[in-house]
Amino acid sequence: MSSASSLGMGLSALQAAQRGLEIAGQNISNVNTPGYTRQRIDQAAASSTDVPSMFGRIPAIGEGVVVLGTTRIQDQLLEVRAQQTRGAATAATQVANGYSMVESAFGEPGDTGLQAGMAEFWSTWGDLATDPESSAARTSVLEEGGRLASQFRELAGRLSTQWGGTREALSSSVDRVNRLAQDVGDLNDAIRASKVAGVNTSELEDRRGQLIGQLGDVVGAIAQPMEDGTMTLTVGGSVLVSGAHVSSLAVSGPSTGPGGASPVSVVWAASGTPATVGAGEIGGMLTTLDSTIPTVMSRLDAVAASLASTVNAQQAAGYDATGAAGAPFFAGTSAASLRLAPLTAAGVAASSAPPPASDGKNADGMSALSELQSGPDATYRDLVVSIGVQVQGASRRADVQTALAGQAESARLGVSSVSVDEEMVSLMGFQHAYEAAARFISAVDETLNTLMQMAR
Template sequence: MSSFSGLNTASTALWGAQRGLDVTGQNIANVNTAGYSRQRVDLAAMGGTAVPAVHSVSTAVDGGVDASKVRRVRDALLEARAQLEVSTGSRLTAEAEALSGVEDAFREPGDSGIQAMLSDVWSAFSELSDSPRTEAARSAVLERLDVLADGVRATRAALDQQWDQTRDGVQALVADVNTAAASVAELNGAIRQATLAGLPVNELADRRDALVLQLSTSIGATGVPRADGVVDVTVGGTSLVSGSTSTGIRLAGSDDADGVGTDAPRLVTAPGGTTLRPGGTAAGQLTALTQTVPGYRADLDAFARSVATTFNTAHTAGYDDDGNPGQPLFDDGAGGTAVTAANLTLRPLTPQQVAAARTKPADAGNAPSADGDNADALAQLSLAPNGLDATYRKLVVALGVQAAVATRKVEVQSVVTAQVDAARESVSGVSLDEEMTNMLSFQHAYSAAARMVSAIDQALDTLINRTGTVGR
C-alpha cells in the first residue's frame, strides 16, 4: 500500500465513522418518535480487485470502507404479524363495544330496566287481586303497564340510536381509510422516485408503514412489499393500493336498520362496486350493523309481541268493574300495524275497565264484582316456565354471556398484540444504551482514523522533504 492510497483509506475511515455518528445521532433524536425505525450504517470493505497491479511488490490491502448505505432495521415477518394482530384486536374491540352498547340499552340489572318494570306490574296485579274494588289499585295497574310499554319503547329507541351511530362511525372510518390509502400511494411514488435518484427514503418508508398499520387497524389491510421498495396494500384479497395508485371505498346498503335484512350495510370499492371482506374496526362495526344490534332488536320485538299477546289474552278472559268482558290492554296490531318494541302502546282504558274478576256478576251492570281471581291469574303469569319473565331473563342472560365472552377475547388478544409489539420494538425500536455504545465505538474509530492520517502525513513529509538530503 502506497502512502497516498493510505490517505484514501484513512479518509474513508473518517467518513465511515462520521456517517455512523450521524446515524446514531438521528436514532437518539427520534427515540420517542412514533413509527420510527432505528437505522444502521452498512459498513463494507472496499477493494479486492481481480486484476493484479503491474508493479505491485505485495498484495494490495487498501481500499478503505464504504459507508454509503443506511438501512432501516425491521423484521418483515414481525411487521406482517403485527398487521394481523392489530386487525384482530380492533375487530374484537369493536364487537365488544357494540355488545356493551346493547347492555346499556337494556339497562340490566337496575331499577330502570324492563325486569324491574315487569316486577312492578306483577305486584300491581297481586295488589289488585286483594283489593279488586279499589280504584287506586286499578289505576296502579294501568300506570305500571304504561311504564312497561314506555320502557320497552325506550330500549328499542336506544338500540335504533346505537345502530345509527355505528353507521355514522363506519362512514367516518371510510373517509379516514380513503385518505390514508391515498397517502400511502403518494408515499409509494415518492419512495420510488427517491430510490431511482439515489436519495434516502428511510423516513418516507417509516411514514408509509405507519399508515399501512393504521389501515390494518381500521379495515384489516395487509402490506405486500415489492422489490423496488413500494408496498401494495390489500383488503381481503382486494387491492386497495397498487404502487402509486389507490382505490377508494364507500359504504353501501341500507341506511335504516329496518332494511338490514334485504340490503345489509357493506363496504364496496369506488369505483367498481366490488364487495370487500374487511377486518379490523370496520369488520366489528359491520357485525354490529348486520348481526348484533338487529338480532337484539328482533328479540326485543318478539318480546313486545309476547307482552301484548300474553296480557291481552289473560285480560280478555275476565270481567271489568261493570261486568263487561275485559278488553285488550295493548294495541294488538289489528289495524294492520304489527306490534313491535317501537310501537307497543297501552290502550286508553279507564280504571273501571280493568278486568279483575274471573266471573261475571249476577246483576251485571248494577252491582260491581268483588271477584279478583282474574287479577290473581295475571299476577301468576310471572311464574310461568315459558312466560314473559322467563323469556326476558333468557334474553338478558344470553346478552350478558355474549358480552362477557367478547370482553374476555379482547383481553386475551390485547396480551398477544402487546407481545408482538414488544418483539417489533426489540428489533426496530431505539435503545439508548445500544446507541451510546455505538456512539463511543464510532468516536474511537474516528480518533483512530484521524491518528492514521497524521501518521501518513509524517511519513510523506519524511519521504518528500528528507529523502536525498543525507550528507548535505
C-alpha cells in the first residue's frame, strides 16, 4: 500500500465519519418533527483497484470506505398495518359520532322529548274523559295534539339537518382526498426524478408519508412502494395514485335528504364506477348517510304513522259534540308530514254514543291507547332503546379500533421514530471514528516525514 493510498484511505474514513455525524445530528434535530423518519448512513468497504495477473498475486487490500447514501428506517409491513388500523379506527369513530348525533336529536330521556309529549297528549284525553262536555278540555286535546305533531316534525327536521351536514362534510372530504392525491402524485414525480439524478430524497419522502397518512385517515388509502421510489395508493383495491397519475373521486346520490332513488356513494370521477370505500372518515360518513340516519328516520315515520292511524281509528269509533262520527284527528303518514287535521273543539269525539249521551268513554279509550303493547308509545320506546344500544355498541367498537390503531402506530414508530439515546450512541461512535481516522492520517504523515528525512 502506497503512502498516497494510505492518505486516501484516511480521508475516506474522515469523510464517512463526518457524514455519519451529520446524519446523527439531523436525526436528533428532528426528534420532535411530525412525520420525520430517522435516517441511517449506508457505507461499504472500498475494494482494491489492483487486478491480479495470471501468474502473480498482489496482496491487495481495501481502499477505505465508501458512503453509499442514506436510508430511511421503515418496516413496510408495520407501515401498512398502521394505515389499515388507522383507517378502520377513523371509520368506526365517525360511525359512533353519527349515532351520537342521532341520540342527541331525540333528547331522551327528557321533558322535551317525544315520550313526554305523547304522555301529555294521552293525559289530556284522560282529563276530557272526566269532563266530556268541557270546551276547555277539548281545546287542550287539540293543542296537545298539534304540539305533538310539531314535535314529530321538528325531530324529523333535526335528523334531516344532520343528514345534510354529513352530506356536505362528505363532499368536502372527497375534495380533500383529490387534493392530497394530487400532491402525492407531484411528490412521486419529484422523488423519481431526484433518484435518477442521485439526489437524497428523504425529506420529500417524509412529506409524502405525511400526506399518505392523511389519505389513510380520510379514505382508508393503502400505500405500496415501487422500485422507482414512487408510491402506489389504492382505495378498496382500485388505484388512486400511480406514479404521477391520479384518479379523482366524486360524490354521487341525493343531496337534499335520504330516501332518494339511490344511496349516497363515492364514485370514480372519470368512469362513474362506484369506489369501494369502507374505511376512513368517508367510509364512516357513508354508513351514517346510507344506514344510520335513514334507518332511524324510517322507524320514526313508523311511529308517526302508528300514532296517526291509532288515534284516527279511535276517533272514528266515537262521536263529537254535534253527534257526528269522529273525523280524522291527524293527517300525514310520516314524521315530517304529521299534522293536526282541520278539526274544531266540538269535533273531538269524546263520547261512545251520539247525543244526548255524553259518557266520555271514547276519550277514556283514547287515553288507554298509551298502554297498547304494539301502540305508538311502545314502538317509540323500542326505537329509543335501540338507538341507545347502537350508540354503546358503536362507541365500544370505536374504542377497540382506536386501541388497535394506537398499538400499530406504536410499533411503527418504534422502528421509524428517532431515539435520542440511540442517536447519542451513534454520535459518539462516529466521533471516535473521526478521531481515529485523524490519528491514522497523522501517523502516515509522520511516517512520510521520517522517510523524507532519511533520504536526505
